Amino acid sequence: MLKLNKVHHIAIICSDYERSKRFYTEVLGFDIMQETFRAARQSWKLDLSLQGVYIIELFSFPDPPPRPSRPEALGLRHLAFEVDDVDAAVHALQAKQVSTEPVRVDELTGKRFTFFTDPDGLPLEIYER
Structure with a gap:
């Protein structure tokens, strides 16, 4: 293996x-x-x-070709970063004019998370430790 x-x-x-x-x-x-x-x-x-x-x-x-990057597109779904506090991370992102989705709770782990995108629309996630 x-x-x-x-x-x-x-x-x-x-x-x-x-x-x-x-x-x-x-x-x-x-x-x-x-x-x-x-x-x-x-x-x-x-x-x-x-x-x-x-x-x-x-x-x-x-001139790179476009690629679908929506969270449900085939291929890489998203890139996730661990944070200690989702609310603080959301506040820091929004202070830099980065829009975030509403905070959700992972039904399997009970952990809080949300999504935002990079300048090219690549889905990024912050996930509470």
Whole structure:
């Protein structure tokens, strides 16, 4: 059987590199580990970490094709982040003009959560610890 240790990173392709860079760093609080421009591909690659853990590769490419990203579309459903307090996280997001859905309770775990989107409409979730 294949032995996986952990998720290494999540790759996200964005339509507006500077807008998404600001969102992931200034709104969500990720730290920049490394930023690289790949001239041959006309592409930026931004390595982002959260509390010292490498998590996201943010890419820009010229004219990427659209992809459905609604929570119920085939493929990646959403990306979820754990928070200590959903209400505080919602308040922090809304203070940065990020709209959130109403807070719900997971019927299986009893934990509170809500959804919002990144600048390209990728569904993101905050889930209470």
